[in-house]
Amino acid sequence: MSQLAKNKNNPRKSRIRRYLDSLRFPVLLILMAIAFVADILLPDVIPFADEILLGLLVALLSRLKRKKPPVDEA
Numbered sequence: 001m002s003q004l005a006k007n008k009n010n011p012r013k014s015r016i017r018r019y020l021d022s023l024r025f026p027v028l029l030i031l032m033a034i035a036f037v038a039d040i041l042l043p044d045v046i047p048f049a050d051e052i053l054l055g056l057l058v059a060l061l062s063r064l065k066r067k068k069p070p071v072d073e074a
Contacts, residue, residue: 022065029061 020026036054044050 023062024064024066025061029058032058032061 020029023029032054036051036058039050039054
């Protein structure tokens with residue numbers, strides 16, 4: 001089955017894959033998002049301090065896009 005046929009079956013997965021491919025650090029973003037969810041579920045000593053920090057880091061990583069290669073004008 002071709003890649004196009006796979007993407008037609010699940011358009012949401014295709015959109016997420018395109019978004020992750022456009023990021024500079026996609027794996028780091030996924031790891032930080034998992035750490036953020038785990039941090040919210042586990043109780044801690046100082047409430048909301050680390051949740052705010054991890055949330056900001058996840059937001060920052062989601063905004064970092066890959067640099068586009070320079071276009072040679074001939």
